[in-house]
Amino acid sequence: MKITLNVNATPHDLELDPRTSLLDALRDHLDLTGSKKGCDHGQCGACTVLVNGRRINSCLALAVMHEGDEITTIEGVGTPDHLSPLQKAFIRHDGYQCGYCTPGQIMSATGMLNEVAEGWPSNVTADLEGDTDLTREELSERMSGNLCRCSAYPGIVAAIFDAAEEDRPGADQKSIEEKRVAAE
Amino acid sequence: MRSFEYIRASKPEDAVRSGATIIAGGTNLLDLMKLEVMTPETLVDVTRLDMKSIDADDDGVRIGALVTNSDLAADPHIRRDYAVLSRALLAGASGQLRNKATTGGNLLQRTRCTYFTDTSQPCNKRDPGSGCAAIGGKNRILAILGASEKCIATHPSDMAVAMRALDARVEIRGHDGEIRLATLDDFYLLPGGNPEKETILGEGDLITSIHIPKPEPGKHIYRKVRDRSSYAFALVSVGGVLGIEGGKIAHASLAFGGLAPRPWRNAELEHALVGQTPDAALFDRAADILLADAKGQGDNDFKIPLARRTLKAALRELTGVSQ
Numbered sequence: 001m002k003i004t005l006n007v008n009a010t011p012h013d014l015e016l017d018p019r020t021s022l023l024d025a026l027r028d029h030l031d032l033t034g035s036k037k038g039c040d041h042g043q044c045g046a047c048t049v050l051v052n053g054r055r056i057n058s059c060l061a062l063a064v065m066h067e068g069d070e071i072t073t074i075e076g077v078g079t080p081d082h083l084s085p086l087q088k089a090f091i092r093h094d095g096y097q098c099g100y101c102t103p104g105q106i107m108s109a110t111g112m113l114n115e116v117a118e119g120w121p122s123n124v125t126a127d128l129e130g131d132t133d134l135t136r137e138e139l140s141e142r143m144s145g146n147l148c149r150c151s152a153y154p155g156i157v158a159a160i161f162d163a164a165e166e167d168r169p170g171a172d173q174k175s176i177e178e179k180r181v182a183a184e
Numbered sequence: 185m186r187s188f189e190y191i192r193a194s195k196p197e198d199a200v201r202s203g204a205t206i207i208a209g210g211t212n213l214l215d216l217m218k219l220e221v222m223t224p225e226t227l228v229d230v231t232r233l234d235m236k237s238i239d240a241d242d243d244g245v246r247i248g249a250l251v252t253n254s255d256l257a258a259d260p261h262i263r264r265d266y267a268v269l270s271r272a273l274l275a276g277a278s279g280q281l282r283n284k285a286t287t288g289g290n291l292l293q294r295t296r297c298t299y300f301t302d303t304s305q306p307c308n309k310r311d312p313g314s315g316c317a318a319i320g321g322k323n324r325i326l327a328i329l330g331a332s333e334k335c336i337a338t339h340p341s342d343m344a345v346a347m348r349a350l351d352a353r354v355e356i357r358g359h360d361g362e363i364r365l366a367t368l369d370d371f372y373l374l375p376g377g378n379p380e381k382e383t384i385l386g387e388g389d390l391i392t393s394i395h396i397p398k399p400e401p402g403k404h405i406y407r408k409v410r411d412r413s414s415y416a417f418a419l420v421s422v423g424g425v426l427g428i429e430g431g432k433i434a435h436a437s438l439a440f441g442g443l444a445p446r447p448w449r450n451a452e453l454e455h456a457l458v459g460q461t462p463d464a465a466l467f468d469r470a471a472d473i474l475l476a477d478a479k480g481q482g483d484n485d486f487k488i489p490l491a492r493r494t495l496k497a498a499l500r501e502l503t504g505v506s507q
């Protein structure tokens with residue numbers, strides 16, 4: 001089947017077997033190997049990408065069903081010279097050991113922070129109609145779809161908090177930067 | 185995965201194709217297709233159909249079949265007036281899955297019985313007449329209520345439990361274009377001698393929306409017990425709405441997950457609660473009624489006391505009575 005996939009703001013014409021998952025299309029046909037295959041069954045989050053700004057598991061998606069959608073992969077959130085705030089924070093906080101789950105963690109955290117900004121509640125939110133505050137408990141719950149076999153969770157959590165602080169409306173960027181320099 | 189023909193539906197009529205299987209979020213169907221538990225020859229992608237709105241008014245809410253689990257859980261009307269539904273959705277799966285999973289697909293997700301997904305094992309649900317490997321096998325997650333000698337699978341959905349407690353009805357568009365409504369009680373079939381037939385849906389039937397009447401004012405909870413605190417299916421869950429007036433229970437609707445082949449509800453239990461002053465003895469009586477016909481299968485015997493304790497904890501939380 002001939003389809004066009006919009007990945008990282010670039011249209012790609014592809015000829016695909018309808019069975020091709022979005023993950024396999026990205027990795028095997030577009031050579032975007034940042035998205036990883038852990039379980040291929042929606043159980044680990046290594047394959048997380050954004051579709052129209054929302055995080056999904058690309059292993060449980062058919063590429064042909066995503067024609068017309070805006071797909072963002074880890075390759076689209078930053079480059080080695082221009083890392084995204086989350087990517088920088090993962091480096092600063094050692095948010096990985098082997099690094100296999102890292103692209104999925106970063107894509108998931110990117111989507112998750114948007115969800116928090118939109119005021120979505122989670123399973124641990126006490127008041128469904130109240131404000132959404134990214135506490136430690138909230139962070140763990142919202143990121144539970146991403147497993148880390150190396151158990152680098154403390155670094156992952158610290159990195160996401162750090163990047164989230166920078167993201168917060170009215171955040172004092174200067175003092176955040178000063179704190180970082182001091183820490184380094 | 186077996187090969188299939190892919191068709192993109194642009195109008196509901198396109199979904200009515202003989203032998204075709206509907207795909208929405210794909211989070212359950214693709215999983216099962218990879219395992220070759222499901223082997224459709226034709227897939228009809230319904231995701232471009234106009235079934236994505238949530239319409240709430242004073243009487244109730246109509247939820248399009250393609251509304252994602254995350255949009256539904258975050259909807260302001262659902263959070264305010266149907267909180268048990270938000271809670272149940274948020275207790276299920278992961279952030280990524282909820283962004284893809286749809287309302288219609290969630291209702292129709294298949295059991296997590298490990299023999300059902302293992303094509304080397306006998307399973308009456310997957311391969312009618314082959315037997316049930318779970319009876320006498322590993323059945324820790326399986327049913328203690330409503331099962332049959334042919335199948336002891338549980339329905340895994342959290343969302344459906346909340347919908348059952350909320351008296352939801354499923355709107356179905358038949359192959360002839362006719363629209364009909366079914367309560368979840370009618371919609372889901374018990375396994376009996378034909379566990380392969382799980383719902384009243386026939387060929388060419390499309391779920392178009394879910395209708396939920398506005399619940400009476402009361403407290404909403406969804407309490408889910410599972411092996412880890414997130415991203416795991418329920419071993420036992422209780423969801424419902426309960427109202428108290430003048431110190432007595434004025435109304436109660438409760439549904440249970442993890443116990444049975446469909447979201448479970450027991451009218452006698454609710455009847456026993458209404459008009460009573462909540463206390464520990466009443467909660468015990470309610471649990472007796474729920475579990476009167478419960479039957480363990482070995483590995484899952486623990487679900488009987490667990491269901492009792494979970495129901496009692498839910499009732500304590502719903503009534504505010506801790507003794």
Ligand SMILES: Cc1cc2nc3c(=O)[nH]c(=O)nc-3n(C[C@H](O)[C@H](O)[C@H](O)COP(=O)(O)OP(=O)(O)OC[C@H]3O[C@@H](n4cnc5c(N)ncnc54)[C@H](O)[C@@H]3O)c2cc1C
Nearest residue numbers: 208209210211212213276277286288289290292341342391
């Ligand atoms: C790792 C993992 C963990 C999970 N944990 C939980 C959990 O804790 N709790 C929980 O409740 N669920 C859980 N789920 C299941 C998840 O909720 C379902 O996979 C999802 O809701 C299915 O929705 P879908 O739109 O992706 O369905 P699909 O996979 O697209 O479809 C499922 C079935 O519904 C049919 N169908 C879909 N839409 C329609 C329609 N409109 N009309 C007629 N037929 C239709 C399809 O033909 C198919 O048979 C989990 C899933 C995974 C992979």
Ligand code: SF4
Nearest residue numbers: 297307308316335336
């Ligand atoms: S319990 Fe049902 S689904 Fe599981 S093996 Fe037996 S027949 Fe199959």
Ligand code: FES
Nearest residue numbers: 038039040045059
């Ligand atoms: S590879 Fe997709 S969730 Fe594991």
Ligand code: FES
Nearest residue numbers: 097099148149150
């Ligand atoms: S860093 Fe190795 S799996 Fe997470």
